[in-house]
Amino acid sequence: MPLDPSFIGRTYPPTEPYEVGREKIREFAAAIGDANPAYTDAEAAKALGHPDVIAPPTFPFMLSFRAAAQVVNDPELGLDYSRVVHGDQKFAYTRPVRAGDRLSVTVSIDAIKSLAGNDVLTVRGEVEDASGEHVVTSIMTLVARAADEAGEE
Amino acid sequence: MAVRFDEVQVGTELPAQSFPVTRATLVQYAGASGDFNPIHWNEKFALEVGLPDVIAHGMFTMAEAARVVTDWVGDPAAVVEYGVRFTKPVVVPNDGVGATIEVTAKVAALLEDNRVRVDLVASSAGQKVLGMARAVVRLS
Numbered sequence: 001m002p003l004d005p006s007f008i009g010r011t012y013p014p015t016e017p018y019e020v021g022r023e024k025i026r027e028f029a030a031a032i033g034d035a036n037p038a039y040t041d042a043e044a045a046k047a048l049g050h051p052d053v054i055a056p057p058t059f060p061f062m063l064s065f066r067a068a069a070q071v072v073n074d075p076e077l078g079l080d081y082s083r084v085v086h087g088d089q090k091f092a093y094t095r096p097v098r099a100g101d102r103l104s105v106t107v108s109i110d111a112i113k114s115l116a117g118n119d120v121l122t123v124r125g126e127v128e129d130a131s132g133e134h135v136v137t138s139i140m141t142l143v144a145r146a147a148d149e150a151g152e153e
Numbered sequence: 154m155a156v157r158f159d160e161v162q163v164g165t166e167l168p169a170q171s172f173p174v175t176r177a178t179l180v181q182y183a184g185a186s187g188d189f190n191p192i193h194w195n196e197k198f199a200l201e202v203g204l205p206d207v208i209a210h211g212m213f214t215m216a217e218a219a220r221v222v223t224d225w226v227g228d229p230a231a232v233v234e235y236g237v238r239f240t241k242p243v244v245v246p247n248d249g250v251g252a253t254i255e256v257t258a259k260v261a262a263l264l265e266d267n268r269v270r271v272d273l274v275a276s277s278a279g280q281k282v283l284g285m286a287r288a289v290v291r292l293s
Contacts, residue, residue, distance in 0.1 A: 031185035032216040033172065038229055048228045057223065057232050058216040062186055086211050088285070090236030096229060139236075 003112050003119045003144070007077055010109045012070040017102040017130065018063050025055045025099060032056060045098075054096040060103075061089065064125030064138035067105035071123050072142070079121065079144055087120065087141035094134045102130040110139070117146030156226050158267040158292040167225045167258040167271065172217040174209050174243060174277075175251035182213045196247065208242035214254055214282055215239075218275045221256045222288045231291050233268065238284035243277040252277050258288075267292050 022042075029039035037044035038054050045053045072081050097103065104127075111122035125138040179193045188210055191198040199207045215237050223229040245252045254277050261272040273286035 028185045031178075031182045032213065032220070033178075034216070034220055034223075036220075036223060036229060048230065050230065054230060056216060057219045057229060057235050058212055061212050065188075086239055088236065088238040089212070089215060090234070092234050093230075093232065 002114050003077060003079065003121065005112050007109050008112050012067075012074075012107050014104045014106045014128075015063075015067045017104050018066075020055065020097055020099055020101040020103065022053055022099040025053055025059065028059055028062075029056055032058075042099075050096070050098060052099040054098045057091060057093070057096075060091065060097055060127055060136045060138055061140075063103055063105050063127060064107070064140065067107045067125050068123045068140065068142075071107060071109060071121070079119070079142075083145045084142050085145065087143040089141075090139045092137045092139075094136065097127075097135060101135070103127050103135060105138075119144040155228065155231075155293040158263075158269070161260050161263075161269060161292065163260055163263060165260040167221055167260075169255070169257040170221050170224070172220070172254040172256065173251060174213070174245050174254060175249075176207065176245060176247050178251070179207065179209060179213070179245060182210055186210065186212065188212070204242065204244075206244050206246055209245055209252070209254075211237075211239040211242075214243055214275060214277075217254050218256045218258075218273050218283060218286055219288070221258045221273065222271055222290060225258075226290055226292070232288055233291055234289035235287070237273075237275075237286040239282075240284040241277075241280050241282045243282050254282065261287075264289065 026040050105125045107125045110124045113120040121142045127135045183189050256275045258271050258273040260269050262270040268291045271288045275283040
């Protein structure tokens with residue numbers, strides 16, 4: 001059954017703050033093999049004008065994805081997560097995430113479309129710091145593939 | 154050493170890079186990112202859901218492609234927008250070699266406020282794995 005388009009525009013409560021740790025950034029940078037010193041060396045980050053080490057551009061996805069669980073698991077929406085793939089991902093940055101940030105994410109459903117039997121859900125996450133200043137917007141498209149002809153539905 | 158806006162033009166190529174991906178890479182990325190979807194580490198599960206083999210996290214591929222841009226500009230904060238479409242999976246066999254993600258990028262448009270749009274091409278095993286891969290970067 002297609003997703004209910006009346007969910008478009010629905011906004012979920014902001015998430016509890018996530019505190020960004022230097023060592024978490026280091027671990028993430030190591031996992032993507034990125035040796036940019038701005039991620040691990042506070043002095044190098046300061047030389048670029050940042051107050052502390054910053055996180056790689058895709059780091060905020062961890063936060064926005066966790067926040068999107070509110071949408072994915074919303075029983076009223078009824079998304080079948082076993083059929084979901086990540087269709088596309090966009091970030092728009094006001095500033096990089098940095099160590100010491102306490103970030104919360106407010107997610108909204110921007111769009112629900114049906115394309116070739118697939119449900120396409122656009123989820124926007126607004127990431128703000130503890131003072132309520134915007135840090136980054138993360139927009140992800142989730143594609144719930146149509147039930148296939150194997151007779152599962 | 155920052156790239157200056159007046160040094161680039163439409164068509165300026167960024168240094169291309171190749172990124173190796175093995176099963177160990179994916180396990181490490183799963184741990185760091187918290188994305189433990191078994192399609193990224195469990196071959197049996199991947200085959201059961203119709204994939205050819207274990208595949209890389211899309212967000213891992215997105216992160217590698219970004220390195221071509223951030224290595225070029227130096228300060229990662231210069232990236233003001235970044236987006237990709239996940240078009241094909243990066244298939245990572247358990248053969249001791251794994252896969253390679255090849256990334257090229259070039260300046261596609263000059264924008265206001267010393268910003269440029271960079272278009273990226275990421276491929277693996279001869280297939281494009283990202284679509285609409287674009288970054289907007291503020292130069293000095």
